[in-house]
Structures are given as C-alpha cells and as structure tokens.
Amino acid sequence: MRTRTLPTVLAGAAAAALVLSGCAGGGGDSGEGGGDAGTEFITMATGGNSGVYYQVGAGMSQLLSDELGSDSTVQATGASVENVTLLNDGDAEIAFAMADATDQALKGEGPFEEKVESLPAIANLYEQYLQVITLEDKGIDSIEDLKGKRVSVGDVNSGVELNARTVIDAYGMTYDDFTADYLPYAEAIDQMKNGQVDAAFVTSGLPNSAVTDLATTHDVKVVPFEGDGLNTLLEYEFFGEGTVPKDTYDSKEDAATVTIPNLLLASPELSEDAVYDITKTIFDNLDQVHATHNAAKDITLENAPHVVVTELHPGAKRYFDEAGTS
Structure with a gap:
C-alpha cells in the first residue's frame, strides 16, 4: 500500500474503508488485463476547482466512497497533462483527460518526452x-x-x-x-x-x-x-x-x-475486478452523476464504451458487454 501525499478533499474513514472494501464485489481481487490493485484507496485526478472536471469528479468520488466503501479522494490539478502524469507515476487511480492529451502521451509527443505505455479508459464521458x-x-x-x-x-x-x-x-x-x-x-x-x-x-x-x-x-x-x-x-x-x-x-x-471527448482513464495497476466495480458504480448511478453539473447530463451508458485514441480497460469492457452497449 503506497503512501498518500495528495490532499484529501472528499474521504471516508480509512478504517471503515478497509472493512467495507472487502464486501465491494471483488474490487480487491486480481483480474486478467489489469494489475492487482483494488478499490480500497482511490485518488481521482480532476482539474481546477472552478472547472467541470472537479465538480463531476467530486460527485463520482463520493459515489465510490458511498457504494464501494473506498477511501476516495478528489484532487484538484492542472487537468489533462498533469492527470496523465499522476496516473503514470502511480499517484492517482482514476483521471480525467481530453483525447488529444491522451493521444500525445501514448505517442510521446508534445509535453510528454517519453511514451506512456498504457492509458486504459473507463469510459468516454462528454464533449x-x-x-x-x-x-x-x-x-x-x-x-x-x-x-x-x-x-x-x-x-x-x-x-x-x-x-x-x-x-x-x-x-x-x-x-x-x-x-x-x-x-x-x-x-x-x-x-x-x-x-x-x-x-x-x-x-x-x-x-x-x-x-x-x-x-x-x-x-x-x-x-x-x-x-x-x-x-x-x-x-x-x-x-x-x-x-x-x-x-x-x-x-x-x-x-x-x-x-x-473527455475520457475517464484508469491506472493499469487497477485489477479488472476493481475497474468493473468502479464502472458499474458510476453507470448504475448516472442520475447522481448527472446532478453534479449540466455538462455531465451528456454522459450516457450508450456512448460510454466508444472511446478514441486508446482502449477500454478490460474491467470496463466487461461491464459494458454485460450492459449490451459495447
């Protein structure tokens, strides 16, 4: 378990999270196509606290805390480029990023001096x-x-x-x-x-x-x-x-x-089961996500699997396959 250095904005009690995460539908188990990290601790990298990323991310973070018992935090950042770096460095489990930044990271272009090997997506969100x-x-x-x-x-x-x-x-x-x-x-x-x-x-x-x-x-x-x-x-x-x-x-x-497009990206360290649980929590509670900001009303189950420039995380793909939308 890595040491946390990012500020906590929305967080559950750590002890309760450890207990509840064991009942989170397998989120702590390993899965094919992913790492072995579960949903006990989730840092969500968003954007500036006056931006839409932060508002939508705060709502999602609260959902993960409420539904999965995660010690979930939302981090205000400089948005896409910083978020990809945080994800790649292991300092975030989930991150918002625009498609162009994701594309440049995977190609090692623009502000990314080296290629980022993997940036699997949880979902395509909104424009x-x-x-x-x-x-x-x-x-x-x-x-x-x-x-x-x-x-x-x-x-x-x-x-x-x-x-x-x-x-x-x-x-x-x-x-x-x-x-x-x-x-x-x-x-x-x-x-x-x-x-x-x-x-x-x-x-x-x-x-x-x-x-x-x-x-x-x-x-x-x-x-x-x-x-x-x-x-x-x-x-x-x-x-x-x-x-x-x-x-x-x-x-x-x-x-x-x-x-x-905005993409919700996952750390490759997260297991397939963990990302499945995260995806299910978000898209089974879309009414709560929609309430976070007017822009979030454009997030739909039908459009979510259709990502550009990268691939769906296996855990997310499993959820969308079951939902019949992938």
Whole structure:
C-alpha cells in the first residue's frame, strides 16, 4: 500500500474503508488485463476547482466512497497533462483527460518526452467545448483578431494549453503573435474583469462556471471558429463540430467551435475486478452523476464504451458487454 501525499478533499474513514472494501464485489481481487490493485484507496485526478472536471469528479468520488466503501479522494490539478502524469507515476487511480492529451502521451509527443505505455479508459464521458472568451468591447471577432492582444492560454502544459497551441497553429499563428499568459480559468477571468487580459482559452463542458461568473458583470463574447482554420482542426480524429449557444453566457450570437471527448482513464495497476466495480458504480448511478453539473447530463451508458485514441480497460469492457452497449 503506497503512501498518500495528495490532499484529501472528499474521504471516508480509512478504517471503515478497509472493512467495507472487502464486501465491494471483488474490487480487491486480481483480474486478467489489469494489475492487482483494488478499490480500497482511490485518488481521482480532476482539474481546477472552478472547472467541470472537479465538480463531476467530486460527485463520482463520493459515489465510490458511498457504494464501494473506498477511501476516495478528489484532487484538484492542472487537468489533462498533469492527470496523465499522476496516473503514470502511480499517484492517482482514476483521471480525467481530453483525447488529444491522451493521444500525445501514448505517442510521446508534445509535453510528454517519453511514451506512456498504457492509458486504459473507463469510459468516454462528454464533449468538451473549445471556447475563446472575450468581451464585446475588445474588438475581437475572430481568432486572427487575437494578434497583438493579451491572451490567457491556460496553465503551462495543461490540456487547455495543448488546445490553444493546436488552434493557434491551425490559424497560421504562433504565441509570438500575442502576449500569452499561462493562467487557470478563475485567475484568467479575474484578469479579464480587471482589464489585464483581453481573451482566454477555456476548454470545458457548458457552461463553464468561471465564465458564467464573468457574464454576470460583463458582456461576454465567444469568438467563433471559422474558415480554413476550422477545417484544419476538423482533420484531427478527436475534434468534432460544435456550437456554443448564445444563451450559455448571454452572448449576442451562437458561436461555432470544435469539441473534444473527455475520457475517464484508469491506472493499469487497477485489477479488472476493481475497474468493473468502479464502472458499474458510476453507470448504475448516472442520475447522481448527472446532478453534479449540466455538462455531465451528456454522459450516457450508450456512448460510454466508444472511446478514441486508446482502449477500454478490460474491467470496463466487461461491464459494458454485460450492459449490451459495447
């Protein structure tokens, strides 16, 4: 049993967890295609505490605690890239990650200097929307209008920043075309309120709570993705077409954008039985998951097995096979 160094946000009593996990449907047993770790201790790597990952993850973590007796914790992180690293280093059992970060990790590209050998998925969750947020009075009507502006691109090497680099490249630009600030959502929005940031990349489900907060005091504009840049983005297997409706943040117009799947990843150290129990707990209680955030309502049993860029963990596949959805 490894030593825990991550902060506990939602946790059950350790002694009770050890007793109850023995009745968790085999979660502590080994299984083919996985490691031998059970469900006694589960750290779930999410994202910033103002983001959707954190809110949905907190609900899932509580479910695992309630239903499996796990000592389950939810960890606020820099999201996708950090989450993959935590998972690979054995510091998390479950992690949220976008498909592009997962793809780069498996290929050893971008921020990942070495290939990550295995990132099995528990499920495909919901679509993230790539949003470039600005204010109506900033004069930013297109991605190209970011030139010469001060733009938040997310935390360094976060999933948001990976998205930002991909978008900027698709439009034939680089970070040299504007002043890039590496800020998490909440700080980026605060800087926008203070007039110190002109636009911010935000990749999340709809709505993003930090942007919703901004919309209570300012006229928010979502910059549309259009033209050749949009067509270039849609050539990636993990991007799809999407729209941010104008009523999301009380904007004047709908904004075309691209979407990217969120994956719930499992540590290869988890046994098949453990991942089966985790998957069953989440998808047998989808009503509770849906209640965590509006974006989570798009998580469905039918869509969950259809992952991209990686494979389902054998334990998750067993559950979806039994459910008749794989």
